Amino acid sequence: MSSRGIADKVAIVGMGCTQFGELWDRSTDDLLIDAVGEALGSAGVDRDDVDAFWLGTLGSGQSGLTLSRPLGIDYRPVTRVENYCATGSEAFRNACYAVASGAYDRVMAVGVEKLKDSGFSGLLRTDPPDDGTAPELSLTAPAAFSLLDPAYCTRYGVHPDQMREAMTHIAWKNHRNGALNPKAQFRAEVSREKIEAAPKVAGRLGVFDCSGVSDGAAAAMIVRAEDALDYTDRPIYVKALSLAAGPMRGGVDPAFDFTSFPEVVHSAADAYAQAGIADPRRDISLAEVHDCFTPTEIVLMEDLGFTDRGQAWKDVLAGEFDASGRLPVNIDGGLKSFGHPVGASGLRMLYEAWLQLRGEAGARQLSDPHTALTHNLGGRPGGCVSFVSVVGNELGIRG
Structure with a gap:
């Protein structure tokens, strides 16, 4: 594509x-x-x-x-x-x-x-009638995304304790970033111990593994x-805009194993081609991605080409995507800490890119960023839409 x-x-x-x-x-x-x-x-x-x-x-x-x-x-x-x-x-x-x-x-x-x-706790939406071939729609969002965790462990031979540690690091990182953001929903750092001890919502996802309702x-x-x-x-110049809508066959496709979002892979490849980005690990200064749940961010690091397959959990634990890492991800706190008012989230990501690329991000300002990526995911594993943008503060791509 x-x-x-x-x-x-x-x-x-x-x-x-x-x-x-x-x-x-x-x-x-x-x-x-x-x-x-x-x-x-x-x-x-x-x-x-x-x-x-x-x-x-x-x-x-x-x-x-x-x-x-x-x-x-x-x-x-x-x-x-x-x-x-x-x-x-x-x-x-x-x-x-x-x-x-x-x-x-x-x-x-x-x-x-x-x-x-709304009188409803959580995301209020009504699904249209269907033919029953999309079983993932019968699950809550936390339940659907909780499947990423055991699937990733199984495919890549990751011990569940190591995966849990990586998921905890994502939550810890994003809350730490959000604590520096005056517009974030949650402005407090949260200890790893508190994250891991939180009540479970679905599978191994605890309260702090889930984005806020805001x-x-x-x-x-x-x-x-x-x-x-x-x-x-x-x-801020727009370098790329890519949207991919999937065929929504994941729930009935034996090849789909919950360790990747094909829609993200396609939209990222298209965006990089539009922007002339040969190596996103080198050419992108920061990324705002759709961390609706902590294992989602881990999988996205691989789908967006920020790390190799099966390697994201290691890079997360090594701090590669922390504010001081090689590629800061969700420096404003992400969905996890900034919050997730659905219609505003994609533009909120661009707002952080705007601040960072203009040097106006205050206490969380990065050193000399030039190119930012934003990523939105809509739907569930097995059937979703994915959006990727690339923006920069210079004409052309600075490698």
Whole structure:
């Protein structure tokens, strides 16, 4: 799978992101107003100067009216999109292509989710009727992703205690990163002992192996690359956007063994081809990946080409993906610590890339980052959508 891509044709010139968390006193409208307002302010653009909007939300509103009403947008195109947990990234992808096509000069991608006022504990969604050939849909998300753990151990001969140690390190790392993030849902370091002693949710997944359920919104202002310096002296250029939707055969395919997401492999390969990245381990400065559960992040390190097959658990324990490691992953805390308001998560990842590549990440700022990868996963093992973006603070790829 490959596409021509739009490398260096569009740029992000402003971003905004709300606090993530249990925001009982903030409505969907409040979150949208805050995120959009911050993005407009950072780009120096008035709301009425935005030609079109793309809004991503899984269940916090229907149609473009969800955005146009609270923002008071008069008669502009507002497109509402949804693609499971890749919803925010889908809004961004569509907005970028609209500018690259020449249809619009200035567009905005927005993502929002309000999960804490639904009357339901967790992710509220309704699956359409099916023919019964997708058994994974009958499992809860923790149950489905818990299968990655024993499957990985079996395939690569990893002792369960070693895998448990690696999963614990992921949770410890991401909470430690999130403790430095003023907008994160959970802003406290958690000891390894506490992580391992936590009550179990599914399989060997404990409470600290699972991402948070939260409210939040994020937004990005997008223009043509050649116009970017009219808005900011530090734009972020889009190098690659790739989305892959799987055939959803994992539940009935004997070859599927829960140790890889084929959709991620395909979308990553496409993104690297678009961006001209020959070696992601060398060419990428930081990555924000979809750590919905701790074993997911371990598998993703291999699917994204950050390490060899069967090696991720060792590299995790060696600190390769820590803030001080060779490739920092989820430096803002990830889904695990920053939180996971579904429609906003993909844009939240880009928000961290925006801060890091502009040198504005504060206490968690990395030294001279130039290229960032973001990754979203929507669905379950065996049937999902995967999004990968690559962005950078220079035109071209700096090796």
